[in-house]
Amino acid sequence: MITGITGQDGAYLAELLLEKGYIVHGIKRRSSSFNTGRIEHLYRDPHVPDAKFFLHYGDLTDSTNLIRLIQQVQPDEIYNLAAQSHVAVSFETPEYTANADGIGTLRILEAIRILGLEKKTRFYQASTSELYGLVQEVPQSETTPFYPRSPYAAAKLYAYWIVVNYREAYGMHASNGILFNHESPLRGETFVTRKITRAVAAIKLGHQERLFLGNLDARRDWGHAKEYVRGMWLILQQDHPDDYVLATGETTQVRDFVELAFSEVGIRLRWEGEGVDEKGVCKDTGRIYVEVDRRYFRPTEVDLLIGDPAKAKAKLGWVHATRWDALCREMVAADLITVAREHLHDAR
């Protein structure tokens, strides 16, 4: 069972589990607009006899719904990927974020307990490098102290510890994957990497003038989502539950990601000015392509993330293959196709 199946990670994980022969049950929210674009290719008529992929309506804020679905499905493994996952948005909707991301995790653990499935159902929690927040040490590992810097991170901190507590209190096979940022062509369009690669494609194809961003100084440890969902699966295949960092061990500034993405479409940038006056200017033509907009700054920022994946390598045999530059190139190439297609549809 996968919560958050319509998101980036849910789509890649569902694909992986189906490849492995699993029967996959996904929980999706009711939406007034289409929200299954990332998993459409996996969906077949559930009435056919060998159907292996099922979708159910549900929500992490509704415990009766979760209890009923878990009772019905009796899952061997639950991957809890559902969350209000945008850090900046969590400052606007802190209570909802706490409810879905924090208490939502508790609701699933309690459902497992109420239904007496503690010894049957293994549980994976989508924990995050945002727990580290204000830098305490680098690189960040499973033993680095947490210091959350947003309502999102504070909610995920609760979820992290309630998972540890239910593991210790009730002997549940419940584990946290402390995943550093992972991206892909399926990444949500308001996260910084995808916002950049989409804008670069739109600018190249003549549909956008400029890209407005927030803090260009932030550093992130960016890996490929497809490789990280394999790590989630490996965590649940271990004899004993535990908590693991998944990361590349390399950190890159937002500014460098912007520069590389533009260079992929032949626009070489130089940077002029400082702070909110900084601009990304084309070296050849002097045209301004990137500007800073205060509205994208967060009240408290996480300046530097760089993970130490040594434990995952030693115990799970998990290693990443894709570096941030290859990831950036893949995302720009994919967005050139996506943006071109969208405008072709518009033109019809």
Ligand code: NDP
């Ligand atoms: P996305 O934002 O792409 O997907 C989130 C999913 O959760 C979507 O399917 C969304 O549904 C669903 N969802 C949101 N709120 C609820 C709710 N109340 N009830 C049920 N479902 C809900 O996130 P990612 O795939 O990138 O991330 C997956 C998980 O991993 C998240 O928990 C995130 O916080 C965490 N994480 C992500 C990292 C990353 O770099 N990607 C790193 C570390 C942790 P809908 O499609 O309808 O919006």
Ligand code: GDR
């Ligand atoms: P993050 O991802 O907050 O790390 O959370 P995001 O891509 O939103 O931000 C990364 C960094 O880029 C800076 N930034 C901008 N961010 C956005 N979204 N938009 C901008 O215009 C912009 N300009 C600069 C941010 O300030 C930040 O420093 C992601 C989510 O997937 C979480 O769910 C997950 O837990 C963490 O990664 C690990």
